[in-house]
Amino acid sequence: MPATDRTFAAAAAFWLFAWPAAALDPKEVAPGVYVIAGAVALASPENEGAIANIGFVVGRKAVAAIDPGGSATVGASLVEAVRSITDQPIRYVIYTHMHPDHVLGAAPVVAASGAEVVGHAKLASALAARAEHYLAGARDALGDEATDGLEVVLPDREVAAIATLDLGDRPLSLRAWPTAHTDNDLTVLDERTGTLFAGDLLFTEHLPVIDGSITGWLALEAELTSLPAARAVPGHGPATVDWPAAAAAQFGYLASLADSVRAQIAKGAGLAEAVEAVPPPAGNWALVETFHRRNVTAAFTELEWE
Amino acid sequence: MLRTHMAVAAGLLVATAGLAQAESDAWSDIVADVFDGRAMQQSDIVTLETPYRAEDAATVPVTMHFAPPEDAGLRVERVTLVIDENPAPIAAVFELGADAGVSRIDTRVRVQSYTNVHLVAELSDGSLHMTETFVKASGGCSAPMGKDPEAAMANLGLMKLRQFDGANPEAQLMIRHPNNSGLQMDQLTRHYIPAHFIHSLTIAQGDAPILKMEGGISLSEDPSVRFEFEPNGEPIAVEAQDTEGNVFSENWPIEVGRSGT
Structure with a gap:
């Protein structure tokens, strides 16, 4: 389809011209597996929305990008990063979940490559409902200029349970999870190297954020941590961490949060009171100020139904 | 209306x-x-507590207090909770039962952006008393939508009443409901997802009303109303109606405020 190709080429040229690739340095964490680590921070003009870990896997015939990142700048830089490594086409853009810091970079990647966008079966409705809100939030955080023309791209292909994408002698196992961090979490396992892109089902350094279900997240600990991976790429934190050892801190926080919130509910505290009363977590978590009280809120409104 | x-x-x-x-x-x-x-006067008859920042845009706790007017012949008949910058600013209107002694209501609202929140009480003489607060919107991935709409629909209309004994007896009524706003475009079908929310809620003890709420889409998913009241010993009866004509009702024996009986 030459017309479509031209459209992609023109759009790609626009994006790459408009957003010269920043210094996003892809790190090869396993053979053919690259990660660009995001800042453990809120989106700001300084980090240009590069606050989540994103990456790509190179097969014999194709490349899959796993999360295009939090802005068009990041998405364009991801295309540049892939181009600096291989000439293989980017055939897939896989979303680990709906959050803006992971998905808003899709448009320039799709424009440059025509890649198929893949996500959890519940992602489209969740992202569509939030799209306007996320775009407004990105404009507030990154500035009008940096977000001019920013758009949300919904998945072309949905995964309800499991799926395999073959990049040419390189199968990626995709798995859709029940409601945990969000109601549309999906993990990607590169079987060849045992590298697990955990998305935000795994937070390290950055305080975990509950936008789905605390009991759902705790309930999948055993199954998630039994996935046969040698290393994981967390949604936030270092480019790779030991698997499953690195998941312990996150599940420890969630379990202790659930305990504290249940204690508040049992003694009759209201939501506002519990938000003040549940102590911030021990340990060296970043962004506690921003997210802990929100987590208490989410946990309280879920656990008060028990 | x-x-x-x-x-x-x-x-x-x-x-x-x-x-x-x-x-x-x-x-x-x-x-x-x-x-x-x-005309409205700012007065101590109503006070409003909201968090400085909406930590979770979908669930912002609001506490409303009503002090008895100085003139003992007067009472608060109706209170209106307004979130100025929301797409539908009138979050809820509460009519307070004449003999229920409701002195406080807690609920939870959605907050779309930086906004003033107003609480207006109408007394039995028709005078309006107002107070206001300001709430900063949260950023990033916090959005004013429900976290798991499928789970909310699966339990549609399920109710829970919690009762809290003490010097000021309290009860909390919770209803499973997505409280969809109808303002979200389904980008797949290009249609707006139909609004589907609890628009009317009546809580009574026996035949005596405690409060009646007319709600809008600014109330959070799984609406919750917690209130301080004077129990009369009769069972608590709740009836809720949503915009699709569903009626949910349930009764619970009173468990609080029994001292002296």
């Missing part, structure tokens, strides 16, 4: 334009539209 008020707003807007430069445009429109431009 909040919807009707919205419809006439455009006509009244012109009349009030420029009247209150210090106040937000949204609020002066609401005063004109919902309260017919009637």
Whole structure:
């Protein structure tokens, strides 16, 4: 389809011209597996929305990008990063979940490559409902200029349970999870190297954020941590961490949060009171100020139904 | 009928334009539209507690206190909770039962952006008493939508009543409901997801009303109303109706405020 190709080429040229690739340095964490680590921070003009870990896997015939990142700048830089490594086409853009810091970079990647966008079966409705809100939030955080023309791209292909994408002698196992961090979490396992892109089902350094279900997240600990991976790429934190050892801190926080919130509910505290009363977590978590009280809120409104 | 008020707003807007430069445009429109431009006094009869920052845009706790008016012959009949900058600013209107002694209501609302929140009480003499707070919106991935709409629909209409004994007996009524706003475009079908929310809730003890709420889409998913009241010993009866005509009702024996009986 030459017309479509031209459209992609023109759009790609626009994006790459408009957003010269920043210094996003892809790190090869396993053979053919690259990660660009995001800042453990809120989106700001300084980090240009590069606050989540994103990456790509190179097969014999194709490349899959796993999360295009939090802005068009990041998405364009991801295309540049892939181009600096291989000439293989980017055939897939896989979303680990709906959050803006992971998905808003899709448009320039799709424009440059025509890649198929893949996500959890519940992602489209969740992202569509939030799209306007996320775009407004990105404009507030990154500035009008940096977000001019920013758009949300919904998945072309949905995964309800499991799926395999073959990049040419390189199968990626995709798995859709029940409601945990969000109601549309999906993990990607590169079987060849045992590298697990955990998305935000795994937070390290950055305080975990509950936008789905605390009991759902705790309930999948055993199954998630039994996935046969040698290393994981967390949604936030270092480019790779030991698997499953690195998941312990996150599940420890969630379990202790659930305990504290249940204690508040049992003694009759209201939501506002519990938000003040549940102590911030021990340990060296970043962004506690921003997210802990929100987590208490989410946990309280879920656990008060028990 | 909040919807009707919205419809006439455009006509009244012109009349009030420029009247209150210090106040937000949204609020002066609401005063004109919902309260017919009637005078309001800031007074201690109503107090409002909201968090400085909406940690979770979908679930912002609001606490409303009502002090008895100095004139013992008067009482608070009705309170209106307004989130000025929301797409549907009137979050809820509560009618307080004449003999229920409701002195406090907690609920949870959605907050779309930086906004003033107003609470207006109407006394039995028709006077309006107002207080206001300001809430900073949260950023990033916090959005004013429910976290798991499928789970919310699966338990539609399920109710839970919690009772809290003490010097000021309290009860909390919770209803499973997505409380969809109808403002979200389904980008797959290009249609708006139909609004589906609890619009009416009545809580009584025996035949005596405790409170009646008319709610809108600014109330959070799984609406919750917690209130301080004076139990009369009769069972608590709840009836809720949603915009699709569903009626949910349930009764619970009273468990609080039994001292002395």
